[in-house]
Amino acid sequence: MLAPGQHPAHRLQPLLNPASIAIVGASGDAARIGGMPIAHLTRFGYAGRVYPINPKYGEVFGLRCWPDLESLPEAPDLVVLAVAAAQVLPMLQRCAARGVRAVLVYAAGFAEEGARGAQLQAELEAYVATTDLVVAGPNAMGFANLNTQAHTNFASVFNTVPMQQGAGRVSLLTQSGNVCAAVYAIARRLGVDFSHFINTGNEACVDFAQYLEYLAQDDATDVALGYIEELRDGPRFMAAAAEFARRGKLLILYKAGETDKGSEAVRSHTSALAGDRAVYQAAFAQLGIVQGHDFVQLAQLAHLADYRHKSAGKRVAIITISGALGAILADKFIGAGLEVPTLPQPLQDVLRAGIPDYGMVTNPVDVTGNVVNDPGFVRTAMQALAQSDAVDTVVLYAPGYMLDRMADDLVAVSAAHGKLFVAIDTGAATTRAQLRAGGVPVFEDIGVAVAALAPFLLWHERRRTGRWLQLRAQPLPAPAALPAQLDEYRTKQLLAAHGMPAVAERVATSADEAVAAAEALGYPVVLKVLSPDIAHKTEAGGVRLRLHDADAVRAVYGEVLASCRRHAPQARIEGALVGRMESGVAELIVGATRDAVFGMTLTVGLGGVLTELYQDVSHRVLPVDEAMALEMLRELKAYPLLTGFRGRPAGDVAAACAAIAGFSRAVLALGAQVQEAEVNPLLVKAEGQGVCALDALVLPAPPSAS
Numbered sequence: 001m002l003a004p005g006q007h008p009a010h011r012l013q014p015l016l017n018p019a020s021i022a023i024v025g026a027s028g029d030a031a032r033i034g035g036m037p038i039a040h041l042t043r044f045g046y047a048g049r050v051y052p053i054n055p056k057y058g059e060v061f062g063l064r065c066w067p068d069l070e071s072l073p074e075a076p077d078l079v080v081l082a083v084a085a086a087q088v089l090p091m092l093q094r095c096a097a098r099g100v101r102a103v104l105v106y107a108a109g110f111a112e113e114g115a116r117g118a119q120l121q122a123e124l125e126a127y128v129a130t131t132d133l134v135v136a137g138p139n140a141m142g143f144a145n146l147n148t149q150a151h152t153n154f155a156s157v158f159n160t161v162p163m164q165q166g167a168g169r170v171s172l173l174t175q176s177g178n179v180c181a182a183v184y185a186i187a188r189r190l191g192v193d194f195s196h197f198i199n200t201g202n203e204a205c206v207d208f209a210q211y212l213e214y215l216a217q218d219d220a221t222d223v224a225l226g227y228i229e230e231l232r233d234g235p236r237f238m239a240a241a242a243e244f245a246r247r248g249k250l251l252i253l254y255k256a257g258e259t260d261k262g263s264e265a266v267r268s269h270t271s272a273l274a275g276d277r278a279v280y281q282a283a284f285a286q287l288g289i290v291q292g293h294d295f296v297q298l299a300q301l302a303h304l305a306d307y308r309h310k311s312a313g314k315r316v317a318i319i320t321i322s323g324a325l326g327a328i329l330a331d332k333f334i335g336a337g338l339e340v341p342t343l344p345q346p347l348q349d350v351l352r353a354g355i356p357d358y359g360m361v362t363n364p365v366d367v368t369g370n371v372v373n374d375p376g377f378v379r380t381a382m383q384a385l386a387q388s389d390a391v392d393t394v395v396l397y398a399p400g401y402m403l404d405r406m407a408d409d410l411v412a413v414s415a416a417h418g419k420l421f422v423a424i425d426t427g428a429a430t431t432r433a434q435l436r437a438g439g440v441p442v443f444e445d446i447g448v449a450v451a452a453l454a455p456f457l458l459w460h461e462r463r464r465t466g467r468w469l470q471l472r473a474q475p476l477p478a479p480a481a482l483p484a485q486l487d488e489y490r491t492k493q494l495l496a497a498h499g500m501p502a503v504a505e506r507v508a509t510s511a512d513e514a515v516a517a518a519e520a521l522g523y524p525v526v527l528k529v530l531s532p533d534i535a536h537k538t539e540a541g542g543v544r545l546r547l548h549d550a551d552a553v554r555a556v557y558g559e560v561l562a563s564c565r566r567h568a569p570q571a572r573i574e575g576a577l578v579g580r581m582e583s584g585v586a587e588l589i590v591g592a593t594r595d596a597v598f599g600m601t602l603t604v605g606l607g608g609v610l611t612e613l614y615q616d617v618s619h620r621v622l623p624v625d626e627a628m629a630l631e632m633l634r635e636l637k638a639y640p641l642l643t644g645f646r647g648r649p650a651g652d653v654a655a656a657c658a659a660i661a662g663f664s665r666a667v668l669a670l671g672a673q674v675q676e677a678e679v680n681p682l683l684v685k686a687e688g689q690g691v692c693a694l695d696a697l698v699l700p701a702p703p704s705a706s
């Protein structure tokens, strides 16, 4: 039960910060699952009360072993169930009766194991819902609170990896126990100190988002390092991640299922949908989450997180002692989405004063091997780069013996200016610890450095420019009702009311009206059948382009309607739409679909078959404003087509962005009534001439969803 005013995340307190722990199925053998947590608790000095329970033993690890839960002198905060799946439900009933607050279930044999297991898990969930118990797992390896040494896990990694001296600020949160242990081991070797080790297991009652809510509130956590296979509650996850960002904490996540094979494996592992990869990637970026793609990278990112308060960004200055190393680094950074901008002339002049003619001053900056004779100059160069607005981050690539000579200057310049300086050591610097302590991360390898730095610097960039979280916190647009008869004309009008302009067009219910419409709009015109029942108008012979005079319009009106009646005899045909025949610079597709995890998402691509072939699309979770729409367009490989590719006229990008933002408002205003919406094509006319939707479709949500 929560006390009045307590945050809901406080419910997890007895799981993650218990004052007393009972282990049912206790063993005196440290190698067994029922023995390992007790071995950890006693070895690492947990100060709370520990109650091993197993009627077979009188004592384990020097602790009194109790015959059952009922004979304990108190109701423990947390009961760890190290008993088989079949025993779990009866034990939960006894825990509830005994007044226990939380239970952790290790046992496998639930939803991850076929229909019978799923049934058992459903029974567990149904029962827990009738109680005040907080139940973690099943199929979980457990937790470690490294602030209190409350080790309720059976992770042998704590026996093999050197323990940290004090508690750290990084919490590990994973859906797989083995991933938790693997990342912990790698990160510990890098010197990362942890605050919590949390393996969520099957998440029958407490899901990933709820642990994240807890960590967002937890004063002992600044950074969360996570691994997920699927999210059970997308909106709750988004709210928790947003809270994380709001509190200045950093969330680093690895999402499994990056290939079709991986998604398949995830599905069979967790019995659930892996979600759309591209949407995950977009949503993570919007939520300020740094996405990692392997364990070493996750661990390196956790290490880099210590430097998250430095000023940094994607424009990187490279200082090396070799043109070759500079070229390699520039290639790698640019390949990873960062920039290596040419330095402004005044800065080049400063650098040239100390760099021989055969060195480079443009960026990469090659100070040459000669600089060994004048290390003071490197300090001048670093200072100049630290003060320059033209670069956000400075990477120094040097052999260890040089880093040793520069360490004091590097630390001093980095500290004085707050800009992120990073060292890559091509030898064996003895000063790595001094550099790290002085706010300069050190990497030993280019690949590792780039893999960690790229997502980290792009996160810095988004943190500076991203407004999505504020945008999302704003009130929704006024709700709009979905008309019962949703033909193309009404759909376009509906979208136009929110700022997605429609092509100039009129409805005609006779050949005379069609001619009148064409005369009013001006030739040439387009004539299309108007029917709520014909989705594929071209296939039905329902579209005719480039009509240049009244005779053509009159004739085509009859032909189009006749063709559609033949093609779809049951369809309701309301007449025809006569629209102005427009031409432009490019055609866009703007679509919205409902993602199972993140809700309504918006996709933008350049129109035509090539978009599909090259998958040249950009995604965002709604809402999308003009600035975000521009980011999306810029992400398209075909974006240069909108800005005047090879002498072609540039398109009206600003109008396209405004239309995309209007489409986003329309979809949000329609809310749950809509399943999908699409404008295809959105014609982008030449600069200053605007855009217009040539065709549009809104699919209502199935009745149950609205």
Ligand SMILES: CC(=O)SCCNC(=O)CCNC(=O)[C@H](O)C(C)(C)COP(=O)(O)OP(=O)(O)OC[C@H]1O[C@@H](n2cnc3c(N)ncnc32)[C@H](O)[C@@H]1OP(=O)(O)O
Pocket: 024, 025, 026, 027, 033, 034, 053, 054, 055, 056, 067, 068, 081, 082, 083, 084, 085, 087, 106, 107, 108, 109, 139, 140, 141, 176, 177, 178, 179, 199, 201
């Ligand atoms: C790998 C990941 O990524 S995450 C981790 C996922 N989880 C796993 O991998 C766990 C896999 N293992 C299991 O699921 C197992 O069933 C376990 C470890 C939970 C339990 O082991 P089992 O041997 O099946 O449990 P079982 O119920 O028979 O009894 C275990 C002990 O508890 C004792 N016990 C059983 N019931 C009770 C009870 N009600 N009260 C007290 N003790 C009990 C038993 O006497 C036994 O004692 P012993 O080991 O000294 O003989």
